[in-house]
Amino acid sequence: MAIYFPEEKLTEIRNTANISDIISERVVLKKAGKDLVGLCPFHSEKTPSFTVSPAKQIFHCFGCGAGGNVFSFLMKYDGIGFVEAVQSLARRYGIQLPSSEMTPAQKKIVSERDRLFDLNKQIMMFYKEQLSDRSIGKTGREYLEKRGFNQEIIDQFSLGFAPDGWDSLIGFFRKIKTSQALAEKTGLIIPKKNKGFYDRFRNRIMFPIYDVTNQIIGFGGRVLDDSKPKYLNSPETIIYNKSRSLYGVQAAKEKARETGHIYIVEGYFDLLALQQHGIKNSVATLGTSLTPDHVRMLKRGFAQKSFLVFDSDDAGLKAAHRSISIFMNEGMDAAVIVLPKGYDPDSYIFKNGRDAFLQASEKAFSMMEFLVETAVKIHGLSMEGKVRIISDLKEPLSQINDAVAKSIYIKYLAERLNIDETAIFEKIKSVKQNQPAGRFKQNQECVSSESEGPSISSEMLRFEKQIISMMLQFPEILPEIENKRVLDYFIDKRLVAIGHLIVEVPPPRAGDVAGLMNRLDSVELQKMIASLVITDEAWDRDNCEKLLAQFINSRQRRENSLLSQIKAAEESKDETLLFSLLKKKQEQLINR
Ligand SMILES: [Zn+2]
Numbered sequence: 001m002a003i004y005f006p007e008e009k010l011t012e013i014r015n016t017a018n019i020s021d022i023i024s025e026r027v028v029l030k031k032a033g034k035d036l037v038g039l040c041p042f043h044s045e046k047t048p049s050f051t052v053s054p055a056k057q058i059f060h061c062f063g064c065g066a067g068g069n070v071f072s073f074l075m076k077y078d079g080i081g082f083v084e085a086v087q088s089l090a091r092r093y094g095i096q097l098p099s100s101e102m103t104p105a106q107k108k109i110v111s112e113r114d115r116l117f118d119l120n121k122q123i124m125m126f127y128k129e130q131l132s133d134r135s136i137g138k139t140g141r142e143y144l145e146k147r148g149f150n151q152e153i154i155d156q157f158s159l160g161f162a163p164d165g166w167d168s169l170i171g172f173f174r175k176i177k178t179s180q181a182l183a184e185k186t187g188l189i190i191p192k193k194n195k196g197f198y199d200r201f202r203n204r205i206m207f208p209i210y211d212v213t214n215q216i217i218g219f220g221g222r223v224l225d226d227s228k229p230k231y232l233n234s235p236e237t238i239i240y241n242k243s244r245s246l247y248g249v250q251a252a253k254e255k256a257r258e259t260g261h262i263y264i265v266e267g268y269f270d271l272l273a274l275q276q277h278g279i280k281n282s283v284a285t286l287g288t289s290l291t292p293d294h295v296r297m298l299k300r301g302f303a304q305k306s307f308l309v310f311d312s313d314d315a316g317l318k319a320a321h322r323s324i325s326i327f328m329n330e331g332m333d334a335a336v337i338v339l340p341k342g343y344d345p346d347s348y349i350f351k352n353g354r355d356a357f358l359q360a361s362e363k364a365f366s367m368m369e370f371l372v373e374t375a376v377k378i379h380g381l382s383m384e385g386k387v388r389i390i391s392d393l394k395e396p397l398s399q400i401n402d403a404v405a406k407s408i409y410i411k412y413l414a415e416r417l418n419i420d421e422t423a424i425f426e427k428i429k430s431v432k433q434n435q436p437a438g439r440f441k442q443n444q445e446c447v448s449s450e451s452e453g454p455s456i457s458s459e460m461l462r463f464e465k466q467i468i469s470m471m472l473q474f475p476e477i478l479p480e481i482e483n484k485r486v487l488d489y490f491i492d493k494r495l496v497a498i499g500h501l502i503v504e505v506p507p508p509r510a511g512d513v514a515g516l517m518n519r520l521d522s523v524e525l526q527k528m529i530a531s532l533v534i535t536d537e538a539w540d541r542d543n544c545e546k547l548l549a550q551f552i553n554s555r556q557r558r559e560n561s562l563l564s565q566i567k568a569a570e571e572s573k574d575e576t577l578l579f580s581l582l583k584k585k586q587e588q589l590i591n592r
Contacts, residue, residue, distance in 0.1 A: 005086055009097060010518050013086060016093045019070040020054045025212060026077060027300045028257060041077060041300040042066045046331055051534055057514035060530040067530025069514035072523065084113055115182055116239050120216035123188065126172045127160025127206040137161045140205055143224045147269065148350050153276045156251065157207065162221055164203035187235040188219065201232065207268045210250040217245060220268055220286060233286060243291040247271055247284040255280035256302040263307045265345045273346040277354040290323040292330055299332040306334040307361055311344045317374060324367045328399045335364035368409040371396060372416055386417045390427055398431040463551045464495045469532040470547060471502045472513050474539035478503055486548060489555045498525055
């Protein structure tokens, strides 16, 4: 990994880019002693087990075992490679990376994402200029004005205009001398059948789409009349992943964290309308339906509760239905605001104002109320209708993990339908039995299966982990580890590997665990190290030596007891037992 960049550079970046700053842009963290904790972005959980140590510059999740330094976090969270993670931090903090040591292929990966971010910014400026151009932007400006948007919101969201014509953007690319290859990568130009390209967006209002760190990742465009498609988004690129992007996150973040809740609308103009009326904690899903990634991102990074403000037409209700099961699965509280028929959030707030909108949100349906009421509307309350309603709702009900919430919902449903609660319980149970184990359970299994084989006693493993933790945080003990050949006694092979690495190349500074991680190719080993040093143990010479003595003692005791068991098995002529004991002994010898 580290071969691409000199170690000093990586250290410089790590020292400049504080891990808690980088992570808190994406995850809400609260102080807990010396550490910071939050809801893990990598697995579903209700109580925070995701821990960031500013002192050690590492993170570790006690729930799913994820862990590492600032680079590993970005790699996992943004789904990028090591090189890109280093580059993105270097760029952000203005640290120059020497490119001479990279191969051409590596240089290409490093620069492509950056060049796209830069180019998108230039494109945004280009579209903006078109919108303010007296003649070219006239229709666009008039359209925005007619819809009631003021200059402040247009500027804040950097709205622009794609002129009517097939090669405006292509002309701009030519003017700023963008390479053909890079221009294509933006997804904003489309190859013609025979030769050349044409602009994807023509005669449209342009909306740059930002990520949470304020970089432009893509664009959306809306026509000025009723022609189709009404909305168009740029295709996914190496920097634009639709299932992880929400329109307006950059503007919503602060207010959402402050209030603890966030409004989710469907369209660009819905979002801008809310923003213009001072509802700053709002984002839009951009025509794609809400994904589990979206919900996880909101829950970890923004707010505890979402308000879904979808159109009150059938499509909107369907979208709300689909989203609710995602919220239930991800364990995020949500409510549905149902606007009067014929309104969308945009038209509603322009007509009735901010206060009316806030009042409507006070009357929002809880997820379950919404599901029940729409089902009642569809099926009615006849005997047959009730059966259908329960059959519609047993699936989402069975997905609720919180027992209290579940029984409240069931009670609500039972009262609404005027039937016995136990009947509903029975129905739900039948769903549960037919389902595979939930996500969280799978994660836990994954954690335990990775930690040890059956032949290693948990006591020895605990010792070995403690010793590695000690070696990482009290490097003065390393000579003694070597002298006593402590690692030769280890059973867990991964811990042996980490141990040798520490002995061979001790951390640059005492306790610089984050630095050591850069030398590890394996995410598994990084995770393991993070889990070992996140503890609060303070090491000094005294307790280090005590631990070593205990470890060696215990190891010898085990060997002795194994020897006496073998002797006993020989005497009693229990061949199966003897065989298994001899095998154990052999394993020990191999591991030495
Ligand atoms: Zn986790």
